[in-house]
Amino acid sequence: DIVLTQSPGTLSLSPGERATLSCRAGQSVSSNYLAWYQQKAGQAPRLLIFGASRRATGIPDRFSGSGSGTDFTLTISRLEPEDFAVYYCQQYGSSLWTFGQGTKVEIK
Amino acid sequence: QVQLVQSGAEVKKPGASVSVSCKTSGYSFTGYYIHWVRQAPGQGLEWMGWVYPNSGGTSFAQKFQGRVTMTRDTSITTTYMELNRLRSDDTAVYYCARARLGDFSFDYWGQGTLVTVSS
Numbered sequence: 001d002i003v004l005t006q007s008p009g010t011l012s013l014s015p016g017e018r019a020t021l022s023c024r025a026g027q028s029v030s031s032n033y034l035a036w037y038q039q040k041a042g043q044a045p046r047l048l049i050f051g052a053s054r055r056a057t058g059i060p061d062r063f064s065g066s067g068s069g070t071d072f073t074l075t076i077s078r079l080e081p082e083d084f085a086v087y088y089c090q091q092y093g094s095s096l097w098t099f100g101q102g103t104k105v106e107i108k
Numbered sequence: 109q110v111q112l113v114q115s116g117a118e119v120k121k122p123g124a125s126v127s128v129s130c131k132t133s134g135y136s137f138t139g140y141y142i143h144w145v146r147q148a149p150g151q152g153l154e155w156m157g158w159v160y161p162n163s164g165g166t167s168f169a170q171k172f173q174g175r176v177t178m179t180r181d182t183s184i185t186t187t188y189m190e191l192n193r194l195r196s197d198d199t200a201v202y203y204c205a206r207a208r209l210g211d212f213s214f215d216y217w218g219q220g221t222l223v224t225v226s227s
Contacts, residue, residue, distance in 0.1 A: 032210075032211050033211060033212060033213075035211070035213035035214070037153075037214075039153075044203055044205075044217035044218065044219060044220055045145075045153065045203075045205075045214070045217060046217075047213055047214060047215050050208065050211045050213040050215075051211050051213075056213075056215060057215075088152065088153055090153075090213065090214075092211075092212040092213075095167060096155075096169065097143070097155040097212070098155060099145075099152060099153040099154070099155065100152070101152045102152045102153075
């Protein structure tokens with residue numbers, strides 16, 4: 001199985017600041033199959049980014065994804081109050097799906 | 109609009125089985141894979157497997173093989189996840205999710221079903 005390691009575990013930032021979240025894979029991942037999700041407390045995850053860099057329907061353009069191979073990044077250009085949540089990366093490969101352990105973005 | 113609506117919370121004893129349903133609407137039921145993902149309290153997301161409503165085919169994460177069954181009923185556009193021989197560490201919220209065609213990310217999710225395993 002491909003292991004995804006997210007960092008940092010927690011990111012403490014203020015509204016308006018830029019958030020940079022990292023997702024590192026234990027082996028190369030196809031960019032086509034790397035996604036990012038946002039999860040708020042008590043809610044199901046929401047798809048933000050698919051194919052490493054493509055925003056899902058209705059996702060604001062302050063969210064962007066980049067990367068290839070084993071290193072991927074989710075960037076939130078200017079944090080809005082509703083962006084404080086937990087973020088997960090996910091990959092598909094060899095008929096298996098795996099998630100990273102998550103990064104919590106909290107209000108500083 | 110696409111909707112996935114899951115069955116309600118369950119409380120089970122260790123060793124028992126649980127079945128969670130996922131009623132879908134708003135799209136072609138047989139055209140998309142349905143995946144199941146669980147989340148233990150305070151923990152991250154764990155992929156369990158998928159069912160393909162068209163054929164009924166399934167595939168599971170190795171951790172759950174032999175203990176999980178995923179089925180579908182096309183007449184009522186519903187998929188089911190049954191987990192057997194429950195243990196306390198199976199206590200979690202169980203989600204169904206639809207996989208996008210092509211890139212296999214999960215674009216629509218059910219609301220989640222809390223399964224509590226306790227003696």
